[in-house]
Amino acid sequence: MGLKPNQIRRIEHIYRRKIPPQKVVTPELARLLSDLSNEIRRQIGVLVGRRGSIEFVIVGDQKGITIPDLSRYRSGILRLRGLRLIHTHLQGEPLTGEDLTDLALLRLDMMVALNAIGADTSGSIYSAHLLPDNPGKKVWEIDPPSSFSHFDVDFLKWIQSLEDEFQRGQRSIPLKGVKEKAILISVSKGNRENLENSMEELKELAESSGVFVVDSIIQRPQNISPTTLMGEGKLKELLVKCMQLGVDLIIFDQNLTPGQMATISDFTELRVLDRTQLILDIFAQRAHTLDGKIQVELAQLKYLLPRLARKTLALSRLTGGIGGRGPGETKLEIDRRRVGDRIHLLEKELEKLSRRREQRRSRRAKTGIPILSIIGYTNAGKSTLFNLLTRSQFQVGDKLFSTLDTATRRLRFPKPHKVVITDTVGFIKDLPKDLMGAFRPTFDELKESNLLIHLIDISHPRFPEQIESVEKILFELKLDHIPRLRVFNKEDKLSREEAEAICQKVGGISISALRPESIEKFFLAVDRKLWEVGTTRNRESHSMDGMDTVRLTNEDSFDISNQNWMTEARGNDGKPSYRN
Numbered sequence: 001m002g003l004k005p006n007q008i009r010r011i012e013h014i015y016r017r018k019i020p021p022q023k024v025v026t027p028e029l030a031r032l033l034s035d036l037s038n039e040i041r042r043q044i045g046v047l048v049g050r051r052g053s054i055e056f057v058i059v060g061d062q063k064g065i066t067i068p069d070l071s072r073y074r075s076g077i078l079r080l081r082g083l084r085l086i087h088t089h090l091q092g093e094p095l096t097g098e099d100l101t102d103l104a105l106l107r108l109d110m111m112v113a114l115n116a117i118g119a120d121t122s123g124s125i126y127s128a129h130l131l132p133d134n135p136g137k138k139v140w141e142i143d144p145p146s147s148f149s150h151f152d153v154d155f156l157k158w159i160q161s162l163e164d165e166f167q168r169g170q171r172s173i174p175l176k177g178v179k180e181k182a183i184l185i186s187v188s189k190g191n192r193e194n195l196e197n198s199m200e201e202l203k204e205l206a207e208s209s210g211v212f213v214v215d216s217i218i219q220r221p222q223n224i225s226p227t228t229l230m231g232e233g234k235l236k237e238l239l240v241k242c243m244q245l246g247v248d249l250i251i252f253d254q255n256l257t258p259g260q261m262a263t264i265s266d267f268t269e270l271r272v273l274d275r276t277q278l279i280l281d282i283f284a285q286r287a288h289t290l291d292g293k294i295q296v297e298l299a300q301l302k303y304l305l306p307r308l309a310r311k312t313l314a315l316s317r318l319t320g321g322i323g324g325r326g327p328g329e330t331k332l333e334i335d336r337r338r339v340g341d342r343i344h345l346l347e348k349e350l351e352k353l354s355r356r357r358e359q360r361r362s363r364r365a366k367t368g369i370p371i372l373s374i375i376g377y378t379n380a381g382k383s384t385l386f387n388l389l390t391r392s393q394f395q396v397g398d399k400l401f402s403t404l405d406t407a408t409r410r411l412r413f414p415k416p417h418k419v420v421i422t423d424t425v426g427f428i429k430d431l432p433k434d435l436m437g438a439f440r441p442t443f444d445e446l447k448e449s450n451l452l453i454h455l456i457d458i459s460h461p462r463f464p465e466q467i468e469s470v471e472k473i474l475f476e477l478k479l480d481h482i483p484r485l486r487v488f489n490k491e492d493k494l495s496r497e498e499a500e501a502i503c504q505k506v507g508g509i510s511i512s513a514l515r516p517e518s519i520e521k522f523f524l525a526v527d528r529k530l531w532e533v534g535t536t537r538n539r540e541s542h543s544m545d546g547m548d549t550v551r552l553t554n555e556d557s558f559d560i561s562n563q564n565w566m567t568e569a570r571g572n573d574g575k576p577s578y579r580n
Contacts, residue, residue: 003040003059007036007039007040010036011036011044011057011059012057014029014032014033014046014054014057015054015057017029017054018052018053018054019048019052019054020052021050021051021052021155021156022154022155022156022157023052023153023155024084024086024110024112024127024151024153024155025048025086025112025114025125025151027148027149027151029046029086030086030114030123030125030148030151031123031148033046033086033087033088033114034088034114034115034123037088037090037114038090040059041062041090042059042060042061042062042090043059043060043061043062043063043064043065043087043088043089043090044057044058044059044060044065044087044088045057045058045060045065045067045085045086045087045088046058046085046086046087047067047070047083047084047085048083048084048085048086049082049083050082050109050156050159055073055083056068058087062090064098065087067085067102067106070083070106071269079107079163079166079243080107080108080109080130080159080162080163080166081106081107081108081109082109083106083108083109084108084109084110084111084112085102085103085106085108085110085111085112086112086114087112087113087114088113088114088115089113089114089115092115092124093113093115094113094115094126094142094145095111095113095126095127095128095142096113099111099113099128100128100140100142101232101233101236103128103129103130103140104130104139104140104236104237104239104240105235105236105239105267105268107130107239107243108130109129109159110127110128110129110159111127111128111129112125112126112127113125113126113127114148123147123148124145124146124147124148125145125146125147125148125151126142126143126145127142127143127146127151128140128141128142128143129141129143129162130162130240130243131244132162132165132166132168132244133244133245139236139237139240140240166243166244167246180210180211180212180248180249181211181212181213181214181245181246181247181248181249182206182211182212182213182214182247182249182250182251183213183214183215183216183217183238183241183242183245183247183249183250183251184199184202184203184206184213184215184216184217184250184251184252184253185216185217185218185219185229185230185238185250185251185252185253186198186199186202186216186217186218186219186252186253186254187219187220187221187224187229187230187252187254188220188224188253188254189220189221189222189224190220192218192220195218195220195253196218197462197465198253198429199216199218199253201400201428201429202251202253202275202278203216204379204400205275205278205279205282205400206251206278208282208400208401209278209281209282209285210285211249211251214245214247215241215245217234217238219234226260227259227260227263228260228263228264228267229252229254229256229260229264235264235267235268238250238268239268239270242268242270248270248271249270249271249272249273250264250268250270250271250272250273251272251273251274251275251278252272252273252274252275253274253275254274254275255274255275255276255430255432256272256274258306258307261274261307262307275430275432276303276432276434276435277303279401279428279431279432279435280296280299280300280303280432280434280435282400282401283296283299283401283435284296284297284300286401290353291350291353294346294349294350294353295350295439297346298343298346298347298350299432299434299435299437299439300434301339301342301343301346302343302434302437303432303434304339305336305339305340305343308336308339354444357444357445369410369418369419369420370417370419370420370450370451370530371419371420371421371422371448371449371450371451372411372419372420372421372422372449372450372451372452372453372526373421373422373424373445373446373449373451373452373453374386374421374422374423374424374453374455375424375427375446375452375453375454375455375470375474376426376427376453376454376455376456376457376466376470377426377427377428377456377457377460377463377466377467377469377470378400378401378426378427378428379400379401379426379457380426380455380456380457380466380489381455381457381489381490381513382423382424382426382455383423384489384513384514385455385487385489385511385513386407386409386421386423387513388513388516388519389409389411389421389519390409390411390421392407392409394407394423400426400428401425401426401428406422406423406424406425406445407422407423408420408421408422408423409421417527417530419526419530422445422449424445424446425439427469427470427473428469429465429466429469431473436473436476436477443477443479446477446479446482447479447482449482450482450483450530451482451483451484451485451526451529451530452474452479452482452483452484452485453484453485453487453526454467454470454484454485454486454487454508455487455489456486456487456488456489456508457488457489457490458488458489458490458491458493458494458499458502458510459490459493459494463488464506467486467506483529485508485509485525485526485529486506486507486508486509487508487509487510487511487522487525488502488503488506488508488509488510488511489510489511489512489513490512490513491510491511491512491518492512492514492515509521509522509525
């Protein structure tokens with residue numbers, strides 16, 4: 001049934017009213033809303049600003065009201081909206097679950113329900129507000145009901161005190177030099193132990209990207225929402241937790257579709273990243289060579305291209321801070337055609353660089369010198385070993401993807417042999433397809449290898465899974481036919497007996513790239529693989545005199561056959577001079 005003209009005018013006149021700033025609602029306005037609601041048999045609500053002005057008057061049906069878009073009011077997860085909702089209930093019921101959900105998702109200052117079943121009833125007020133971080137992990141506080149005439153709260157003092165408490169809670173977590181705080185989320189039906197292991201790796205990735213991880217949430221629902229992964233209730237809890245802890249970034253361990261990312265971002269007003277975008281961000285930070293920068297930008301643009309279809313705020317939230325490095329915000333917000341042109345240009349540049357790589361590989365092939373490539377899971381110590389063998393000074397660190405750009409050096413063995421040795425980018429579980437495609441020229445160099453040195457962190461509790469991930473990637477890259485030598489690094493973190501038992505069980509040798517004296521068995525194992533077993537494509541033993549018959553561009557030569565090599569690999573204090 002429609003509204004009468006007189007009823008419409010009375011509802012429109014509500015906009016003319018103003019509530020004193022120190023009042024939540026006046027008894028007169030509460031009575032007016034209740035009387036009108038009972039008369040038209042529909043719920044009525046008003047959204048009130050901090051200064052007491054009525055911003056919206058909403059007329060619903062008997063069951064509820066529909067709140068309009070509030071994006072222009074105090075956006076940002078770190079503070080309250082600056083609006084309170086005062087609305088009527090027709091059946092005398094207190095605040096409903098839907099009321100409390102709206103309170104949380106919209107970050108309202110307060111949710112107020114008015115109950116007055118008849119004109120002769122004094123009327124009751126039910127109210128609730130969000131809570132800062134607290135030991136009981138409560139999301140909101142529901143206040144005791146009060147009558148229209150006795151609901152007396154100094155709203156301005158109360159709301160200022162509440163926001164001060166929120167800010168104290170947000171500042172209670174030290175950033176320790178990082179710029180962003182995040183909550184990690186995993187939503188899957190998989191095995192909980194596997195999810196926990198994957199979440200631990202996601203935490204390492206986030207920290208490598210410069211993010212301070214505040215909390216981690218693992219959810220294993222019976223049914224996964226196709227639009228948001230998490231259910232609405234869990235999203236509500238997540239939103240309030242982010243507000244309590246001052247977090248505006250959430251990172252999913254699962255890869256999100258463009259629709260899921262946009263929906264979650266719009267629904268929560270949070271910045272949303274998935275595992276792929278986080279890895280791309282790390283690569284963008286670590287790329288220093290022209291090859292690396294082009295490959296990373298190409299991967300990022302291919303990843304973002306399908307996400308440019310939605311012209312929403314979700315896109316701008318994708319392109320700032322963590323997850324938005326590399327091409328830059330202006331490039332990511334241009335239209336799809338120009339992004340496509342940029343991708344085409346980068347692919348042509350990459351093709352030119354690939355031809356140069358091919359020329360270098362051809363020169364190496366003419367020398368007949370065997371090629372060793374160090375591969376392995378990220379943070380296994382590949383660059384540390386490379387530095388030790390070649391006395392280089394490439395940056396290393398105890399974090400994922402510390403080294404991104406490949407490096408190649410020539411190496412003289414203790415025996416009259418010589419090799420070319422290459423340090424490559426680390427592998428990781430579920431390596432993004434866009435990244436694998438963009439870095440294919442780099443991976444193609446592995447095809448020329450005579451031996452792959454599969455370096456494994458023997459101290460890592462999940463090294464068997466890491467071995468499996470590396471083997472899977474080698475299969476996908478069609479490199480699984482190349483002979484491999486398993487080398488377990490970081491043996492200094494285990495007892496000798498433990499290291500030997502693992503090597504016997506899995507197959508391989510153990511070393512410590514921080515202890516030069518442990519490298520001798522590495523040389524012996526490589527020597528057997530290349531020359532005694534004869535796995536190299538060129539099985540001849542090359543004399544030292546033929547070393548420079550063909551010039552290898554941008555590659556230095558290192559002689560490790562002299563007796564001073566082990567001493568030179570140490571610092572002045574006699575300790576290993578390379579970090580892992």
